[in-house]
Amino acid sequence: MTAATLYHLVSLGCAKNRVDSENIMGLLGEKGYTYTPDPGQAEVIIVNTCSFITPARKESVAEILQLAEYKQDKCRVLLVAGCLPARYRRELFKEIPRVDGLVTPANLHRIPRIIDRCLSGSKSSALGRGEGPPDGLPRLATGQPHSVYVKIADGCNHTCSFCIIPRLRGPYKSRPLESILGEAERLVSGGARELNLIAQDTSFYGMDLYGRRRLPELLQKLARIEGLAWLRILYAHPLHVDEELLETMAGEEKVCPYLDLPLQHCAPDILKRMYRGAKGPGPLLEKCRDMVPGIALRSTFIAGFPGERSRHFRDMLDFLQEYRLDRVGIFPYSREEGTPAAGYPHQVPSRVIRYRYNRAMAFLKEMSLAGNKKLLGRAFEVMVDRRKAGDIYTGRYYGQAPEVDGHILFPSPGALKPGQLVRVRVVKALDYDLEGEVCQ
Numbered sequence: 154m155t156a157a158t159l160y161h162l163v164s165l166g167c168a169k170n171r172v173d174s175e176n177i178m179g180l181l182g183e184k185g186y187t188y189t190p191d192p193g194q195a196e197v198i199i200v201n202t203c204s205f206i207t208p209a210r211k212e213s214v215a216e217i218l219q220l221a222e223y224k225q226d227k228c229r230v231l232l233v234a235g236c237l238p239a240r241y242r243r244e245l246f247k248e249i250p251r252v253d254g255l256v257t258p259a260n261l262h263r264i265p266r267i268i269d270r271c272l273s274g275s276k277s278s279a280l281g282r283g284e285g286p287p288d289g290l291p292r293l294a295t296g297q298p299h300s301v302y303v304k305i306a307d308g309c310n311h312t313c314s315f316c317i318i319p320r321l322r323g324p325y326k327s328r329p330l331e332s333i334l335g336e337a338e339r340l341v342s343g344g345a346r347e348l349n350l351i352a353q354d355t356s357f358y359g360m361d362l363y364g365r366r367r368l369p370e371l372l373q374k375l376a377r378i379e380g381l382a383w384l385r386i387l388y389a390h391p392l393h394v395d396e397e398l399l400e401t402m403a404g405e406e407k408v409c410p411y412l413d414l415p416l417q418h419c420a421p422d423i424l425k426r427m428y429r430g431a432k433g434p435g436p437l438l439e440k441c442r443d444m445v446p447g448i449a450l451r452s453t454f455i456a457g458f459p460g461e462r463s464r465h466f467r468d469m470l471d472f473l474q475e476y477r478l479d480r481v482g483i484f485p486y487s488r489e490e491g492t493p494a495a496g497y498p499h500q501v502p503s504r505v506i507r508y509r510y511n512r513a514m515a516f517l518k519e520m521s522l523a524g525n526k527k528l529l530g531r532a533f534e535v536m537v538d539r540r541k542a543g544d545i546y547t548g549r550y551y552g553q554a555p556e557v558d559g560h561i562l563f564p565s566p567g568a569l570k571p572g573q574l575v576r577v578r579v580v581k582a583l584d585y586d587l588e589g590e591v592c593q
């Protein structure tokens with residue numbers, strides 16, 4: 154391997170996968186590899202895959218097959234990393250012969266060594282689940298430098314009946330608090346203004362390492378970093394959102410009053426079948442709003458889970474109508490091999506799942522527009538993301554997380570920089586986005 158060895162990387166799936174990909178890029182950078190955005194110029198092509206649900210798995214396989222065509226050109230190594238090898242392991246070598254290397258999430262730190270073996274002409278793999286990669290891997294951030302994801306833990310201890318993540322990523326593993334703080338300080342020194350905390354369950358942070366949940370303490374320490382403007386919590390589990398966390402959110406100015414709280418359903422009997430408790434989430438949402446004034450709540454729900462009857466689906470829509478969550482994502486149930494739910498009786502027919510999904514999406518579109526209309530005339534501190542065209546900029550107020558929520562478009566009489574905070578008044582409501590004007 155020489156310093157001229159070029160690699161191309163495609164990252165699929167969620168923000169957690171993106172951080173893994175950035176760690177891969179950091180590791181390869183230390184070994185002298187050079188990234189190229191053109192797969193046709195790369196000697197090494199890496200696909201960091203997602204296999205959470207069937208559509209993600211199909212997308213991953215399609216991407217691998219497409220990039221495998223470059224093996225006829227300069228590409229000498231096609232390596233598949235992430236959740237797909239964790240799920241199917243050595244089947245991938247058999248099904249896609251052009252694949253040279255396989256690496257599971259627990260073995261990301263071994264990628265340079267696997268690539269070296271593949272470059273020598275041997276197929277190679279690192280497929281153990283193990284303890285996961287060591288903390289403190291190098292990282293090459295790929296997104297906008299002012300808004301960055303920080304992974305505070307990996308793996309999951311929950312046994313949700315529809316989810317295969319614990320099998321793919323192993324048990325919950327918190328990063329040491331000091332390590333997270335060190336990375337956060339480096340990111341802010343490099344221009345980050347917003348840190349978005351991610352994990353399979355951010356609200357469980359610290360329990361495995363310290364014997365108690367320490368997300369509130371982590372938030373307090375991160376908030377002391379000079380130059381940081383916003384902290385945001387994504388992927389919090391409703392069972393672990395307690396008063397201490399909500400008090401911290403309300404008391405720390407830099408912590409956005411925003412909580413991503415995947416609820417999955419509202420009907421107690423469906424939640425019980427999901428292994429997510431047997432209580433409806435209404436009281437928790439009320440507590441969040443009581444303790445954190447102005448909080449923006451985001452959630453996800455599953456339509457068509459086994460045993461879901463028409464009344465359960467109607468209950469879900471009624472629940473969304475009553476509680477008016479600020480952002481909601483709906484997913485059609487995906488029957489995943491190896492999960493308890495896949496073997497449940499009373500599987501909902503696919504045509505019914507699709508109908509409920511489409512109906513829920515249409516309902517949520519109307520709800521989103523209605524919610525945006527309530528913001529008309531209000532002024533917010535908006536973080537500038539980018540210049541769109543001419544003097545038009547896009548940005549987000551605290552209630553809009555990067556990539557998953559909408560944004561605010563607004564003209565500015567003067568030049569603005571990404572990460573800059575500017576006060577903007579909402580003047581127009583769209584289905585998912587807003588339009589505004591800079592307050593004079």
